[in-house]
Amino acid sequence: MVAPRSSIASATANHPPLNSRKLLRRRAVLNRAFALTYACAIPALFYHHVKTLLHPATAANAVATLLLLLADVVLAFMWITSQSFRLYPTRNEEFPENLEKVVAGTGGFPALDVFICTADPNKEPPMGVVNTTLSVMAYEYPAEKLSVYVSDDGGSELTLFAFMEAARFASHWLPFCSKRNLMDRSPEAYFASNRCGGTEIDKIKMMYESMKERVKHVVEKGKVAEEYIIEDRERRALSKWTDEFTHQNHPAVIEVLLDNSKDRDITGNVMPNLIYLSREKSKNVSHHFKAGALNALLRVSAIITNAPIILTLDCDMCSNDPKTPRRALCYLADPSTNQSQLGYVQFPQRFQGINEGDIYCGDFKRLFQINPTGMKNGPNYYGTGCFFRRRSFFGAPSAMVPPEIPQLSPKHCPKGLIQSERTLALAQTVAACKYEHNTNWGHMVGFRYGSLVEDYYTGLKLQCEGWRSVFCHPERAAFLGNAPICLIDVLNQNKRWAIGLLEVAFSKFGLITYGIQSMGLLMGLSYAQYSFWPMWSVPITVYAFLPQIALLNGLSIFPKVSEPCFLLYIFLFLGAYAQDLADFILAGHNNTLRRWWNDQRMCLIRGVTCYAFGTIEYTLKSLGITAHGFNVTSKVLDDEQSKKYDKGVFEFGAVSPMFMVLAAAAIINLVSLVQGLMVAIVRRSGGGDAEGLVLQILLAGFGVVNSWPIYEAMFMRSDKGRMPTKVTLVSAFVVSVLYTGVSLA
Numbered sequence: 151m152v153a154p155r156s157s158i159a160s161a162t163a164n165h166p167p168l169n170s171r172k173l174l175r176r177r178a179v180l181n182r183a184f185a186l187t188y189a190c191a192i193p194a195l196f197y198h199h200v201k202t203l204l205h206p207a208t209a210a211n212a213v214a215t216l217l218l219l220l221a222d223v224v225l226a227f228m229w230i231t232s233q234s235f236r237l238y239p240t241r242n243e244e245f246p247e248n249l250e251k252v253v254a255g256t257g258g259f260p261a262l263d264v265f266i267c268t269a270d271p272n273k274e275p276p277m278g279v280v281n282t283t284l285s286v287m288a289y290e291y292p293a294e295k296l297s298v299y300v301s302d303d304g305g306s307e308l309t310l311f312a313f314m315e316a317a318r319f320a321s322h323w324l325p326f327c328s329k330r331n332l333m334d335r336s337p338e339a340y341f342a343s344n345r346c347g348g349t350e351i352d353k354i355k356m357m358y359e360s361m362k363e364r365v366k367h368v369v370e371k372g373k374v375a376e377e378y379i380i381e382d383r384e385r386r387a388l389s390k391w392t393d394e395f396t397h398q399n400h401p402a403v404i405e406v407l408l409d410n411s412k413d414r415d416i417t418g419n420v421m422p423n424l425i426y427l428s429r430e431k432s433k434n435v436s437h438h439f440k441a442g443a444l445n446a447l448l449r450v451s452a453i454i455t456n457a458p459i460i461l462t463l464d465c466d467m468c469s470n471d472p473k474t475p476r477r478a479l480c481y482l483a484d485p486s487t488n489q490s491q492l493g494y495v496q497f498p499q500r501f502q503g504i505n506e507g508d509i510y511c512g513d514f515k516r517l518f519q520i521n522p523t524g525m526k527n528g529p530n531y532y533g534t535g536c537f538f539r540r541r542s543f544f545g546a547p548s549a550m551v552p553p554e555i556p557q558l559s560p561k562h563c564p565k566g567l568i569q570s571e572r573t574l575a576l577a578q579t580v581a582a583c584k585y586e587h588n589t590n591w592g593h594m595v596g597f598r599y600g601s602l603v604e605d606y607y608t609g610l611k612l613q614c615e616g617w618r619s620v621f622c623h624p625e626r627a628a629f630l631g632n633a634p635i636c637l638i639d640v641l642n643q644n645k646r647w648a649i650g651l652l653e654v655a656f657s658k659f660g661l662i663t664y665g666i667q668s669m670g671l672l673m674g675l676s677y678a679q680y681s682f683w684p685m686w687s688v689p690i691t692v693y694a695f696l697p698q699i700a701l702l703n704g705l706s707i708f709p710k711v712s713e714p715c716f717l718l719y720i721f722l723f724l725g726a727y728a729q730d731l732a733d734f735i736l737a738g739h740n741n742t743l744r745r746w747w748n749d750q751r752m753c754l755i756r757g758v759t760c761y762a763f764g765t766i767e768y769t770l771k772s773l774g775i776t777a778h779g780f781n782v783t784s785k786v787l788d789d790e791q792s793k794k795y796d797k798g799v800f801e802f803g804a805v806s807p808m809f810m811v812l813a814a815a816a817i818i819n820l821v822s823l824v825q826g827l828m829v830a831i832v833r834r835s836g837g838g839d840a841e842g843l844v845l846q847i848l849l850a851g852f853g854v855v856n857s858w859p860i861y862e863a864m865f866m867r868s869d870k871g872r873m874p875t876k877v878t879l880v881s882a883f884v885v886s887v888l889y890t891g892v893s894l895a
C-alpha cells in the first residue's frame with residue numbers, strides 16, 4: 151500500500167485512479183496533542199501511588215493502594231497500546247467506476263472463490279446460509295469467474311438438501327436480480343422490505359416461500375423424506391448419509407451443485423459454480439474448528455478452480471451490495487500499489503437487527519469500525535468479509551512456502567472439467583482428516599491453528615510475515631450479519647474470544663517484542679492491545695469492588711477534594727471518557743449518545759464477566775485441567791426474545807456464574823453508595839469532613855447508574871428474562887460475606 155502521507159490517489163500516467171488514502175490531519179494533530187498531555191498525567195498518578203505506598207496510613211490502605219496500582223498499571227498499558235490506533239487516522243476511498251478500464255488492460259477480472267462456513271444446522275438455520283450464498287452468487291461479477299464453496303462442519307444432509315433447493319432457485323433468482331438491478335440480493339432481505347405487486351415479483355416470491363417451506367419441513371423432521379428428492383443424482387448424494395454417518399465421524403462429501411461449464415439460468419446465462427463440501431471427520435483426529443474448515447476449503451478449491459482471489463464469509467454475513475468484489479479489486483488489482491505485499495482487503499463487520507440503543511454493543515464499533523482506520527499497515531483479519539490474495543497463505547511475500555503437492559500451489563492452473571473423476575478424487579484426498587499430518591498446514595501455510603480466534607491469529611501471522619492489508623469501509627455496508635440478541639450469548643461469544651486471544655498472547659507470536667520486531671512499533675502495539683484485551687477484567691473488577699468495599703467500611707482510598715491529585719483523577723477519568731465519546735460520534739452510522747453510553751456499559755459488564763471468566767478458563771486449560779471448544783453462536787431468532795430485544799430490555803434468565811458476579815457488583819455499588827452518603831452526612835453534621843470519600847461516592851454512583859437494568863432484572867421484573875432468584879440470592883450472600891470479612895479484618 152501507499153504510505154499514509156497526505157492524500158494519495160493511485161492514478162498513474164496509464165490508468166485512472168482506483169483508490170485513495172487520506173490522512174485525517176486535524177484529527178491526527180488533536181489525538182497526538184491529547185496523547186502527550188495524557189502521557190504526562192499517568193506518571194503523576196504512579197508517583198502518587200508510590201508515595202502512598204511508602205507511608206500508608208493503615209495496613210488496609212497499603213493493600214488497597216497495591217491493588218489500585220495493579221489496576222492502574224493495566225489501564226496504563228491498555229492506554230499506551232490504544233494510542234497506536236489514534237496517531238495515524240486515515241480514510242480510504244475507492245473508485246470502482248474506473249475498474250473495468252484498468253482490468254481490461256490486464257486480462258480481465260481475476261477469478262474469485264468465495265468460502266462460506268457453517269457448522270450446525272440447529273444453531274445456524276440452513277435457510278440463513280442459503281440466503282448468504284444466493285446473495286454472493288448474485289454478485290455483479292462475471293459468472294464464469296465466480297465459484298462459491300460452502301463448508302458444512304455440521305456434516306448435515308439437511309444443509310445439503312437446502313443447497314440442492316438453492317441451486318434450482320438460483321436459476322430464477324440470479325437473472326431476476328440482474329434484470330432489476332437489485333441492491334438486496336439476499337431473497338429474505340429483498341422480500342422483507344415488502345415489495346409487492348407485479349406478477350413477476352409475486353411469482354418469484356412464491357417460489358422462494360415454497361422452497362423455504364420445504365427446507366423448514368425437512369429441518370423440522372431432521373430427515374429428507376423421499377418425496378422431496380427430485381433428481382437421481384440428489385438421491386445418490388443423500389445416500390451417503392448412512393447409519394454410521396455422524397457429524398463427528400464421516401467421510402468427506404463433495405458435491406458440485408452448479409457447474410459453470412454446463413449449468414445455465416432460465417435466461418440461458420452462465421451460472422457461477424456452487425460446491426458443497428463437508429470435510430472428513432473422525433473423533434480421533436483434531437479438526438481445528440473453523441481454521442480447519444477454511445484450510446480444507448483452500449485445498450479443495452485449489453484442485454477445482456484455484457482462483458487467485460478468495461473471499462471468506464461466515465454463514466450469516468449476507469452481501470448487501472453486489473458491487474463489493476469490484477471495490478475490493480480497486481486495491482487488489484491496482485497496478486500502482488505494491489501488489490507483491492498487499493495480502494488482504496478487510497470490510498468491517500456490520501450488523502442488521504441491532505436495537506435502537508444497541509444495548510449489548512452488538513455493533514462493536516471500536517473493534518470493527520474505529521480501530522482499523524488507524525492501523526498503519528492495515529487492519530487485522532476479522533474472520534468474515536475479507537478478500538485475500540491466495541498467495542498470502544503460502545509464506546511471506548518474498549519467500550513462498552510451497553505446498554506438499556504442486557496441485558495446491560497458488561501458481562497451479564487447474565485443467566479439465568471440474569467434475570472429472572480425477573479432479574473429484576484428488577479433492578476427496580485433500581479433504582481427508584489425516585491429510586494435514588506432517589505438512590505445514592495450520593502453521594506455515596493456510597489459516598493458523600492454535601487459537602479460538604483463528605482470524606486474529608492468522609492476520610497477525612500474515613502481517614508479521616510482511617503482508618499488508620487495507621480497510622475498505624464504504625458508506626453502504628458491504629455485508630450485514632447477525633449479532634447475538636441475548637446477553638448470555640453475547641457473553642459466551644466474548645468469553646470464547648477472550649480465551650482465543652490469550653492463547654495468542656502467551657504464544658511466541660503474541661509477545662509484544664516479536665510483533666514490534668516484525669511489524670514495527672505501532673503495529674506491534676495494536677496487536678498487543680487485542681491479545682491482552684481480556685486483561686481489562688483486572689482494572690474493571692478492582693474498580694467495581696474495591697473502592698466500594700472500602701466505602702462500606704468508611705475507609706478513604708482516593709485523594710481528598712482539596713488535594714491536587716483529586717483533579718488528576720478527574721482529568722484521567724473524564725479525559726479518557728471524552729475521547730472515547732468523540733471517537734464514537736465521529737465514526738458515523740447511528741452514532742447516538744445513548745448508543746455510546748450502552749457501549750461503555752457493556753465494556754464494564756464484559757470486564758467483570760466474560761473477560762474474567764475467559765482468563766480463568768484459559769488458565770485451567772493451560773494447566774491441563776479442562777478443555778474448551780468453539781461454541782458456535784446461535785443464529786436462531788426466537789420471536790419472544792426478539793420482541794424483548796427490540797424494546798431494549800435486558801435478557802438475563804440463565805443461571806450463570808457470570809451473572810452472579812455481575813449481580814454482586816451491582817448490589818455492592820448500591821449498598822456502598824447508600825452507606826457512603828450516610829457516613830458523609832453524619833461526619834459533616836458532626837463537624838468533620840467527608841472530603842476523602844467523595845471520589846468513592848462518585849464512583850459508586852457511576853456504578854449504580856450503569857447497573858440500572860440489573861436492579862430492574864433483580865427486583866422489578868417478573869418475566870422469563872429477569873435475573874433468576876437463585877443468582878440474586880447467591881450474589882447477595884457473596885456481598886454480605888465480603889462485607890463481614892473485610893469489616894472483621
Ligand SMILES: O=c1ccn([C@@H]2O[C@H](COP(=O)(O)OP(=O)(O)O[C@H]3O[C@H](CO)[C@@H](O)[C@H](O)[C@H]3O)[C@@H](O)[C@H]2O)c(=O)[nH]1
Binds near residue numbers: 267303532603784
Ligand atoms: O468448528 C467450527 C466452528 C465454527 N465454524 C463457523 O465459523 C463461523 C463463525 O462462528 P460464530 O459462532 O458465528 O462465531 P462469532 O464469534 O460470531 O464469529 C467471530 O469470531 C470468530 C472467531 O472466534 C471468527 O471466526 C468469525 O469470523 C467472527 O465473526 C460460523 O460461520 C461457523 O459456522 C466452522 O465452520 N467450524
Ligand SMILES: [Mn+2]
Binds near residue numbers: 464466632783
Ligand atoms: Mn457470528
